[in-house]
Amino acid sequence: MAYNINHLRELEAEAIFIMREVAAQFEKPAILFSGGKDSILLTHLAKKAFFPAKIPFPLVHIDTGHNFPETIEFRDYLAAKLDLKLIVASVQEAINSGLAVEEKGANASRNVAQIPALLKAIEDNQFDALMGGARRDEEKARAKERFFSHRDEFSQWDPKNQRPELWNIFNGKKQWGEHFRIFPISNWTELDVWQYIAKENIELPQTYYSHVRPCILRNGTILAVSEFVQPRDGEEVKDMQVRFRTMGDATITGAYLSDADTMDKIIQEVASARETERGNRADDKRSETAMEDRKKEGYF
Amino acid sequence: MSDQQEIFNAESYSKMELLRFTTAGSVDDGKSTLIGRLLYDSKSIFEDQMEAVRSSSERRGDENINLALVTDGLKSEREQGITIDVAYRYFSTPKRKFIIADTPGHIQYTRNMVTGASTANLAIILVDARHGVVEQTKRHSLIASLLGIPHVVICINKMDLVDWNEDAYNAIKNDYKQFSSKLNVKDVNFIPISALLGDNVVNESEHMDWYKGSTLMYHLENVHIANDHNHIDSRFPVQTVIRPHSDEFHDYRGYAGRVAGGIFKKGDDVTVLPSGFTSKIKSVEFAGEELEEAYSPMSITMTLEDNVDVSRGDMIVRTGNMPEISQDIDAMVCWMDDKNPLKINGKYSLFHTTKNCRCVVKEIIYKMDVNNLHKMEDDKNISLNDIGRIKIRTTQPLFFDAYNKNRITGSFILVDEANNVTVGACMIRS
Numbered sequence: 001m002a003y004n005i006n007h008l009r010e011l012e013a014e015a016i017f018i019m020r021e022v023a024a025q026f027e028k029p030a031i032l033f034s035g036g037k038d039s040i041l042l043t044h045l046a047k048k049a050f051f052p053a054k055i056p057f058p059l060v061h062i063d064t065g066h067n068f069p070e071t072i073e074f075r076d077y078l079a080a081k082l083d084l085k086l087i088v089a090s091v092q093e094a095i096n097s098g099l100a101v102e103e104k105g106a107n108a109s110r111n112v113a114q115i116p117a118l119l120k121a122i123e124d125n126q127f128d129a130l131m132g133g134a135r136r137d138e139e140k141a142r143a144k145e146r147f148f149s150h151r152d153e154f155s156q157w158d159p160k161n162q163r164p165e166l167w168n169i170f171n172g173k174k175q176w177g178e179h180f181r182i183f184p185i186s187n188w189t190e191l192d193v194w195q196y197i198a199k200e201n202i203e204l205p206q207t208y209y210s211h212v213r214p215c216i217l218r219n220g221t222i223l224a225v226s227e228f229v230q231p232r233d234g235e236e237v238k239d240m241q242v243r244f245r246t247m248g249d250a251t252i253t254g255a256y257l258s259d260a261d262t263m264d265k266i267i268q269e270v271a272s273a274r275e276t277e278r279g280n281r282a283d284d285k286r287s288e289t290a291m292e293d294r295k296k297e298g299y300f
Numbered sequence: 301m302s303d304q305q306e307i308f309n310a311e312s313y314s315k316m317e318l319l320r321f322t323t324a325g326s327v328d329d330g331k332s333t334l335i336g337r338l339l340y341d342s343k344s345i346f347e348d349q350m351e352a353v354r355s356s357s358e359r360r361g362d363e364n365i366n367l368a369l370v371t372d373g374l375k376s377e378r379e380q381g382i383t384i385d386v387a388y389r390y391f392s393t394p395k396r397k398f399i400i401a402d403t404p405g406h407i408q409y410t411r412n413m414v415t416g417a418s419t420a421n422l423a424i425i426l427v428d429a430r431h432g433v434v435e436q437t438k439r440h441s442l443i444a445s446l447l448g449i450p451h452v453v454i455c456i457n458k459m460d461l462v463d464w465n466e467d468a469y470n471a472i473k474n475d476y477k478q479f480s481s482k483l484n485v486k487d488v489n490f491i492p493i494s495a496l497l498g499d500n501v502v503n504e505s506e507h508m509d510w511y512k513g514s515t516l517m518y519h520l521e522n523v524h525i526a527n528d529h530n531h532i533d534s535r536f537p538v539q540t541v542i543r544p545h546s547d548e549f550h551d552y553r554g555y556a557g558r559v560a561g562g563i564f565k566k567g568d569d570v571t572v573l574p575s576g577f578t579s580k581i582k583s584v585e586f587a588g589e590e591l592e593e594a595y596s597p598m599s600i601t602m603t604l605e606d607n608v609d610v611s612r613g614d615m616i617v618r619t620g621n622m623p624e625i626s627q628d629i630d631a632m633v634c635w636m637d638d639k640n641p642l643k644i645n646g647k648y649s650l651f652h653t654t655k656n657c658r659c660v661v662k663e664i665i666y667k668m669d670v671n672n673l674h675k676m677e678d679d680k681n682i683s684l685n686d687i688g689r690i691k692i693r694t695t696q697p698l699f700f701d702a703y704n705k706n707r708i709t710g711s712f713i714l715v716d717e718a719n720n721v722t723v724g725a726c727m728i729r730s
Contacts, residue, residue, distance in 0.1 A: 002526065003526060003529070003531050003563065003595045004317060004525075005597070005598060006313075006314055006316055006317065006318075007313075007316045007317060007318040007392075007397040008313070008314075008316075009598070010597060011318070012599070013558060013597050013598050013599040014597070016599040017539070017558045017599050020539040020540050020556050020599070021539065021654075023540055024539055024612050024654070047587075048586070048587035049556070049587075049599070050542055050556075051542075051587045051588050051601075052542070052544045052546070052548070052549045052554075052588060053542050053543065053544040053546075136388045136390070143387045143388055143389070144385050144387055159385070160385075162385065163721055163722045164411055164412075164414075164415045164636050164722050165415060165722075166414070166415055166418040166419075166711070166722070166725045167418045167419060167711045168419075168558070168708065169651050169652075169653075169711070169713050170651075171713065171715055171720070171722050174720055175720065186388075187388070187390075187399055189390045189392070189397075191392070192397070195313050
């Protein structure tokens with residue numbers, strides 16, 4: 001008797017179970033869509049979960065205004081292809097209206113400024129559940145995250161007072177004004193994600209594959225030259241063959257030298273990587289508990 | 301990880317299985333060291349993580365690199381040097397992907413241990429070779445048994461501190477066997493290790509020729525887990541109904557859910573609970589693809605030949621293979637609320653499979669002393685971290701199996717109706 005399924009199928013079954021629970025337990029759920037591979041994966045899983053019906057969630061993008069153009073292009077393409085409603089919350093608008101404050105200084109980023117824009121989008125649209133592609137293997141504060149993560153009326157995460165989560169039973173009960181953050185792919189690792197993307201032949205923005213683009217080296221990190229990243233004194237612009245392991249803001253997402261231009265090569269590269277994928281994200285390097293601090297405030 | 305480069309090709313990872321295990325231990329028994337060792341020797345710690353641990357160890361004034369810091373997450377945990385919550389860790393070998401639910405071992409964290417144990421295939425229980433079976437060993441074993449973890453590994457750790465002595469190992473093993481005969485654990489293994497030095501964790505020990513068994517890693521990679529699910533009693537709790545409302549799928553009604561037990565095939569005679577309507581399975585499918593059969597833990601969509609009324613919370617079962625159906629439930633409970641104790645005659649919201657109803661606690665039969673398994677019939681105060689046996693009555697009948705037959709249909713949670721917090725984890729008795 002061989003009634004068993006492999007690890008990718010089991011992770012898939014778990015994620016789909018959770019998405020169906022979200023559809024059943026909440027009134028206004030949405031997918032938080034960053035344009036990165038994890039949220040693309042989430043959208044793919046949602047399509048499988050509800051087939052042949054349409055995905056019952058809109059996509060919500062918190063647009064920092066500092067995106068790679070490929071990310072925005074792909075976002076619009078995917079939403080149109082799946083016929084999904086796309087809600088864009090602009091960080092620039094939040095800054096203009098005084099809701100968020102632009103960081104100052106040479107290494108300023110809009111990472112923290114996303115929080116007020118996100119919270120406003122939740123209030124404006126009255127979302128009661130937001131699904132994200134965060135994984136527990138990414139970062140130590142995320143390792144403690146629940147699948148169903150409760151947020152109070154201030155959208156705060158209280159890591160010391162989380163609801164216990166037992167078996168496959170998910171308690172989505174809440175008071176008026178509270179909401180949940182939901183992480184269907186909590187148990188996936190970076191390698192699982194890539195193996196699954198390869199197996200399912202999921203379309204991704206070209207930035208994930210090796211390509212040549214003008215880059216600079218800053219504080220040991222390779223940054224792509226763009227509207228938002230211009231060379232400073234002493235920095236030399238060079239064409240480099242790179243790819244990205246994660247896609248965040250163009251200002252903080254480091255590229256890797258790589259010739260992995262096919263899915264198989266990417267998997268080989270990920271399997272032999274010596275650094276975590278967020279190891280090159282300036283937002284997490286700020287302090288030991290940078291992620292935990294941001295999450296408590298309402299960050300994803 | 302250069303050796304993994306060769307190995308992670310499509311062929312091998314398509315056969316990889318997933319094993320979930322839990323580790324429970326206190327500050328000094330070497331649990332964090334063991335996890336650090338498993339991750340380190342299987343080359344699963346990345347350089348930037350190692351760098352963070354190194355600089356953090358320095359700041360704390362630790363003499364050596366403190367591998368335990370690999371497993372600490374929250375600010376307060378790092379400050380206090382303890383694990384408060386369940387932390388999940390991941391690593392893989394070419395054979396299996398592993399999920400570790402790393403839980404604190406102290407009695408005040410029983411609820412975290414129970415949480416970690418609820419989804420585990422296997423439990424690692426650490427015993428200090430110098431101290432043998434202690435209260436904590438018994439408590440962890442009781443929880444593993446109560447939560448129905450199919451496989452238990454007793455790692456007798458710190459063998460280096462008892463001169464790798466076989467008699468010390470055997471004495472502990474015999475002691476444990478005597479105690480555990482009262483428990484319901486099917487598969488127990490004993491491995492003498494030194495987490496600090498790495499003996500028998502990933503690599504075979506050079507100090508214990510007398511031990512002929514496998515290393516911990518070998519055991520984790522090879523223990524037979526395919527039968528951990530119930531493949532006999534067909535249970536399909538309906539999560540949601542899929543109705544596309546499109547021209548192409550005008551009359552389509554798909555019942556979406558995750559198989560909780562048994563095997564479902566096209567043509568099977570099925571009964572829908574609670575209505576009792578019968579029909580035949582028209583198709584078992586997933587994302588538009590028809591499947592030959594479906595079993596736990598697969599998420600699927602099922603269609604039926606007849607247009608019967610089915611909605612969330614209903615259960616589709618094979619006709620002639622019925623679960624128990626009752627509003628009166630006898631269950632073990634682990635209490636998780638730090639504010640209020642379990643109230644006799646108290647009303648709670650109840651989640652069981654995909655069903656949500658209310659219940660009232662009719663009787664507290666006894667509280668269990670988790671250190672020695674004694675039933676305390678005159679102590680019925682069940683508060684945080686206590687385990688006891690209760691009788692409840694539900695507003696609607698539940699369709700269930702005993703927990704020792706099926707961990708999915710045999711478990712439920714209690715939720716406080718005032719603040720929506722999950723307060724009780726319950727396992728239905730046979």
